[in-house]
Amino acid sequence: MKKVLIVDDSLDIQASLKFLLEDEGYTCHGVVTPDAAFDYVSTQEVDLVLLDMNFTQDTTRGKEGLAAISQLMQIDPLLPIVVMTGWATLDLAVNALKQGAADFIEKPWDDERLAHSIKVHIEKRADRQDLVRLSAENERLKKTQRSINFVTQSEHKQRVLAQLTQLAQSEMNILLTGENGTGKSYYAQYIHEHSRRADGSFISINMGAVSDELFNSELFGHKKGAFTDAKEDRVGAFTLASNGSLFLDEIANLSLRSQAKLLQVLEERKYTAVGSHKVLENTARIISATNSKLHDAIANQAFRQDLYYRLNTVEVEIPPLRACPEDILPLAERFLSQFSHNYKKPLASLMPCAVKALKQYEFLGNVRELKHMMERVVFTCANAKVFASDLALNNASDQSLHSTTKSTSVIPENHDLTLDEIVEQALFSRLAFHGGNVSKAAKSLGLSRSAWYRKMDKYE
Numbered sequence: 001m002k003k004v005l006i007v008d009d010s011l012d013i014q015a016s017l018k019f020l021l022e023d024e025g026y027t028c029h030g031v032v033t034p035d036a037a038f039d040y041v042s043t044q045e046v047d048l049v050l051l052d053m054n055f056t057q058d059t060t061r062g063k064e065g066l067a068a069i070s071q072l073m074q075i076d077p078l079l080p081i082v083v084m085t086g087w088a089t090l091d092l093a094v095n096a097l098k099q100g101a102a103d104f105i106e107k108p109w110d111d112e113r114l115a116h117s118i119k120v121h122i123e124k125r126a127d128r129q130d131l132v133r134l135s136a137e138n139e140r141l142k143k144t145q146r147s148i149n150f151v152t153q154s155e156h157k158q159r160v161l162a163q164l165t166q167l168a169q170s171e172m173n174i175l176l177t178g179e180n181g182t183g184k185s186y187y188a189q190y191i192h193e194h195s196r197r198a199d200g201s202f203i204s205i206n207m208g209a210v211s212d213e214l215f216n217s218e219l220f221g222h223k224k225g226a227f228t229d230a231k232e233d234r235v236g237a238f239t240l241a242s243n244g245s246l247f248l249d250e251i252a253n254l255s256l257r258s259q260a261k262l263l264q265v266l267e268e269r270k271y272t273a274v275g276s277h278k279v280l281e282n283t284a285r286i287i288s289a290t291n292s293k294l295h296d297a298i299a300n301q302a303f304r305q306d307l308y309y310r311l312n313t314v315e316v317e318i319p320p321l322r323a324c325p326e327d328i329l330p331l332a333e334r335f336l337s338q339f340s341h342n343y344k345k346p347l348a349s350l351m352p353c354a355v356k357a358l359k360q361y362e363f364l365g366n367v368r369e370l371k372h373m374m375e376r377v378v379f380t381c382a383n384a385k386v387f388a389s390d391l392a393l394n395n396a397s398d399q400s401l402h403s404t405t406k407s408t409s410v411i412p413e414n415h416d417l418t419l420d421e422i423v424e425q426a427l428f429s430r431l432a433f434h435g436g437n438v439s440k441a442a443k444s445l446g447l448s449r450s451a452w453y454r455k456m457d458k459y460e
């Protein structure tokens with residue numbers, strides 16, 4: 001319920017204002033001096049102030065009221081103040097509005113005019129608060145988003161990027177398809193950054209994680225008190241992405257009920273926050289993504305065809321990593337550098353056997369698999385050299401901290417290694433297996449500590 005603070009030294013006036021406003025659905029609180037009003041506004045939530053202009057006996061010029069307006073605005077710059085006086089002059093009205101008052105009403109007041117003014121100014125305050133919240137949220141998001149820096153030497157990927165750069169300039173909705181982990185969300189952000197909307201926000205939302213119950217609240221926002229858990233106003237994804245881009249990831253995971261709601265917004269370009277009557281316009285550009293075969297889902301009636309056509313003004317398929325083998329190495333090196341930095345480890349480098357193994361690997365999990373592999377390697381390798389066995393390519397799915405190193409107890413399957421390389425690999429991997437403990441690693445290979453160090457020196 002919205003709260004009105006009545007500041008008037010006449011208790012009779014306070015009582016009749018309360019009578020009127022409580023009937024209109026507001027809660028009211030009355031104080032008799034500007035000082036009490038300052039205290040109240042500093043500590044309580046107030047949606048509008050009704051302010052008398054004269055408080056000391058025999059004053060009619062409104063000076064106290066004018067001073068109170070400035071002070072109240074300092075405490076809460078968005079607070080609407082409707083001033084009321086029985087001694088209205090045009091000068092005073094002009095001065096009050098100049099100080100920042102929202103409206104000026106003469107006593108005795110007209111009930112209808114006063115109620116209308118209060119309603120309008122409380123709504124305006126809510127709009128301004130939404131705007132402030134929205135800009136703050138947008139600023140926060142921009143600070144957390146790093147801009148996309150594509151690593152690609154593959155002609156195939158370069159063609160896709162060129163196509164996306166061109167499409168980014170249009171206002172078309174784009175559907176990105178492709179296997180798991182190909183980087184569809186990465187490409188979605190790339191489209192946003194190359195579009196005319198780049199100054200707006202890029203808002204990403206995983207539709208698989210949005211339940212039917214939360215769909216309206218997540219996508220359109222809600223007003224405080226709209227439902228039991230709505231403790232605060234919430235700005236929805238469509239509003240956050242106004243004049244920017246809204247990325248709907250895992251779109252095939254949306255239930256039919258939520259698909260219908262999404263379709264309605266896309267068709268009508270209008271939506272309403274839960275608990276609000278205000279109709280908002282959708283100005284976000286929609287980029288969506290899926291790794292499912294939407295045609296199959298449509299045939300099985302699990303995905304609406306009309307929604308599919310709304311989302312895919314144009315459809316772009318992101319290639320799997322195995323279709324861009326030139327990218328494997330540069331991406332691997334980039335991830336190694338990133339994770340070496342994150343884990344404060346020396347920069348890890350790929351030994352020739354590891355390079356070869358990576359190039360031959362199929363990467364069914366695409367860039368994500370490569371990224372996770374490099375993270376694991378950086379974390380588990382005791383030294384900065386990465387050998388083929390450290391990649392644990394044959395049993396990537398059941399990695400544990402030790403599995404990489406256990407696999408080195410047998411001679412690697414790669415038949416291009418020299419004897420030196422095999423020995424080097426065995427030393428480093430055994431060290432990793434024993435958690436960096438040289439004595440244990442040396443003993444397990446039948447070496448003394450000094451023999452161990454001599455060999456380590458040889459392999460730097």
Ligand SMILES: Nc1ncnc2c1ncn2[C@@H]1O[C@H](COP(=O)(O)OP(=O)(O)OP(=O)(O)O)[C@@H](O)[C@H]1O
Nearest residue numbers: 150151179180181182183184185186291367368371
């Ligand atoms: N070109 C790239 N450069 C650097 N990192 C990338 C690149 N492409 C993808 N990644 C990284 O790979 C991981 C997987 O990417 P992303 O989540 O975008 O894949 P996806 O295609 O959306 O997968 P899914 O269909 O499973 O949701 C992310 O951690 C992303 O940062």
